[in-house]
Amino acid sequence: MTDDDNPIRLSRRKVLGGLGGVGLASAGAGLGTTAYFSDEESFTDNSLTAGELDLKLDYKSTYAGGPGRLDEIDEMYPDFDVEEIEDGVYLTGEVPGAGDYPGDWSGAVQDWDLCDPEHNLINGDEIPVFNLEDVKPGDSGEVTISLHICDNASWVWMGGELTENAQNGTTEPENETLSEEFETIPDHGQLADAVDVTMWYDENCNNVYEPGGEGEPPCVQLVLDASGSMSGSRNDEAIEGAKELADRILSEAPAGSRVGVTFFSGDGYDSGANTVQTLTDDLSAVQGAIDTLPADGGSTAIGEGIAAGQAELANCGPDEDPVMVVLTDGRNNEGQDPASAATAAKNAGTEIFALGVGGAQTQTLNEIASDPDDAHVFGSTTNQAINQAFSQIAETIVGETVIFEGSLAETMAALEDGIPLDGNRANEAREPFAGGMTQCLGFEWEVPADVGNEIQTDSVMFDIDLYAEQSRHNENPTNPYNETVTGNGTATPNGTATPNGTATPNGTATPNGNNTS
Known part of the structure; x- marks a missing residue:
């Protein structure tokens, strides 16, 4: 240059x-x-x-x-x-x-x-x-x-x-x-x-x-919208993303981490929401519960979901960090006020992440989430991105x-x-x-x-x-920098770029600029 x-x-x-x-x-x-x-x-x-x-x-x-x-x-x-x-x-x-x-x-x-x-x-x-x-x-x-x-x-x-x-x-x-x-x-x-x-x-x-790797093990309750507007591909992506989040927490967070699941919709649940999986370190049990997310409710009871999720998080031990992840695609139209329910949960020591998609209201997400909003509110304007939004939350929790x-x-x-x-x-x-x-x-x-x-x-x-x-019709793309086919294989972090060649970091910094004369 x-x-x-x-x-x-x-x-x-x-x-x-x-x-x-x-x-x-x-x-x-x-x-x-x-x-x-x-x-x-x-x-x-x-x-x-x-x-x-x-x-x-x-x-x-x-x-x-x-x-x-x-x-x-x-x-x-x-x-x-x-x-x-x-x-x-x-x-x-x-x-x-x-x-x-x-x-x-x-x-x-x-x-x-x-x-x-x-x-x-x-x-x-x-x-x-x-x-x-x-x-x-x-x-x-x-x-x-x-x-x-x-x-x-x-x-x-x-x-x-x-x-x-x-x-x-x-x-x-x-x-x-x-x-x-x-x-x-x-x-x-x-x-x-x-x-x-x-x-x-x-x-x-x-x-x-x-x-990651620092602090107490997280005790995480997934609070998921089961209303009818969550049906179809939106529900499929939500299920996949929530399961991957649970996997990441239970496999990579500090030992002793647990995950539970709560659904809310207003219809078919006690008080508009039910905990379908209590806190556990059994990944198969958690993922099995997430797989049953119905997406058939006629209303959206976000506040009830938060209250039910917090009731389960009350079972977290003194050496666990209580965390709630709330997913919704609409506005609250039944049950208690989401902001009030979230305030009670946060006052009890729970950290809340809010994930909005579709018609979710930014104001409601900000009111639900812990401070600062920018570190706890995630969103997607398309159904296809829900999975990756869950991934962002998982990375934030785990590291x-x-x-x-x-x-x-x-x-x-x-x-x-x-x-x-x-x-x-x-x-x-x-x-x-x-x-x-x-x-x-x-x-x-x-x-x-x-x-x-x-x-x-x-x-x-x-x-x-x-x-x-x-990426569509392009499953095996060519790396534009070295003309090798990278495909959709593992992209290993911390300096190793695969499969298009390994770049090994060194991290050694030679001394620098003291001015002595």
């Missing part, structure tokens, strides 16, 4: 420079065109370009660069008013912006149907992301990209390229450090090897990587999945070969991304505080691409 290309300097920092150094990083998202429908969105060159399939990307980027730098960092972004959102943490980019939605970014990208053209979001517009100078050891940054597949379910790959790893000359302390390691000072910089990168599926779009982690150099090497992304992390087989829902990817970089002088004045530029290709 030439200097004239002026890459976007996006996410994950512009890269670092030691004392007084200048660094850049660019990230892009690209989709190419084949005989199948495809679409390209690219952060490269500060623009996103769209093709025929219609993939839309939105983003939020932050930079943890130390307190007292608001005016300095704001000057780097002439088209965006930088905000200090936490002490020393700066919002450096956001679409949709705060003025576009009566809430925050993560709420907007999850509540809105961003495929609706009236929102006029990123679909070929130029956007600035990262353009940072004088990044120091200990600094970090993150960009969360929300992607929306409109209409056609699609396979998605993540690609990228390291376009610059420049030495930019050497200072006296840098030269002294490099002389200890190299006989001749290298022309290339050491920055790409020093920066640590983590990429993950950010299930709740909150700009934070949340690993988010890492796509790759390692140095920036290793990350870009893996992305250059293309990493196949998985639309449903709740099962082993790779699935295409369903249309009609939002999924988020996180990309975080950090300059370790103990990095030494070898990276002073170095700069890095890189691109990150996302490529989408229709």
